[in-house]
Amino acid sequence: TRYTTTCTARAGGAAPESERVTKMSIMSYNGAAIIAMCGKECVAIASDLRFGINQQQTTAVDMKKIYKIHDHLYVGLSGLATDQATLAQRFKFRHNMYELRESRKMRPETFANLVSTMLYEKRFGPYYAEPIVAGLDASNGYKPFITGMDLIGAMAPTDNFVVCGNNEESLFGVCESMYKPDLEPEELFEVIAQCILAGVNRDCLSGWGGVVHVISKDKVITRTLKGRMD
């Protein structure tokens, strides 16, 4: 998605005093890449670790984009970093209140609907973040659930994979070719790790390593990936 905003950027070869006005999508200001995949009784969610400012500067290489809501529910957020971080706090708030009132944790589908509603509430002045929800439904035999959505909350649940970020086309491409249904947790890890590393290679705004969470019924394995640091 391209949401343009007018930004002033100093072009390399221009005269020092002059400033050129260029159009840049606000979603590309910081940079991110996130993939979630369904496996056999497990889900995996992976993201890159780059944090850049105004596209050109890389400021951190350990930027968290995937947040744990509970043991079987993770949410990854791409887009503008400040909105992504704020939304994560708001999701935690809402889930904590839910858990206190219901005395149980939210199902992934319920949470995804909550995310969708929260985003749509800001329909005419949105959060510039696109989330991916990945989890296992404890009330339904730990069935895997993943969905992606756009910045105003249009959900797209699926049983294979979802991607979001700056270079969606590239991520879609690698996932389409490498994904297979019903992979065991370890195989799923291999596939998603290769997909995220390959998918970010052609994108200057994401990369600098990655992190993968593989969520199964009784454990979550988190691994940090070493990739091309450029």
Place this chain on the structure above:
Amino acid sequence: MARRYDSHTTTFSPEGRLYQVEYAIEAISHAGAAVGLRTSEGVVLAAEKKILSKLLETSVASEKMCKLDDHVAVAVAGINSDANLLINSARLFAQRYTAGYSEPVPIEQLVHHLCDQKQGYTQFGGLRPFGVSFLFAGWDKSSGFQLYQSDPSGNYAGWTATAIGANNQAAQAVLKSEYAPNMSLNAARKLAVKVLKQTMDSTILMPDKVEMCEVACAYEVPSEKHIRFRMASDKELEELCGLANSATLPTS
């Protein structure tokens, strides 16, 4: 229009007392007792259940104890529906704080906020005060384990051990003589149940009349991540009640 209500609920008497607040406190003295003890390993709350019926669904929310956040809990004495409103307000406050500061709410701030709300109902609006006293048990990084008591007037204080509800003076007397600041959490649990037994009417303490919870840390050095709220299990209550009962059985 509002003036007429004010003169009935939130104005001083000639002797300088707030009758409505005192009546609210009186209402609580008929409610089930709750007792709290603070130790260096955690804070324990125990309470006497007043509503007992085989038909009651006990698996659903507890009557006396409530979790406000991972690191803080309350015991309630008084009108439960009033308590529910305040508990919801406390939970929202705790979450808003965490959303803003990315850390658990400090206990005193939470207590203070709730008490400010209670105080509001003693000064304006023409509404009656909340008929609830709370015992707050919690932990935060700067002050460690804490126990607070609040009443309908909106006053609150920090305690090492205290009791609210029916027969709370008797409970306080026992606590004064038997509580020690360096008690272990285990000893505190036993003492809490013992104190409850002494304030209740019956000679034998039945486990289904008691509720207990604690905010404690599994590790010796408490840290944000490891503070847990925990309701006592039925088995634990049985053991503790058994101990309390056998301690005062007359030897034949």
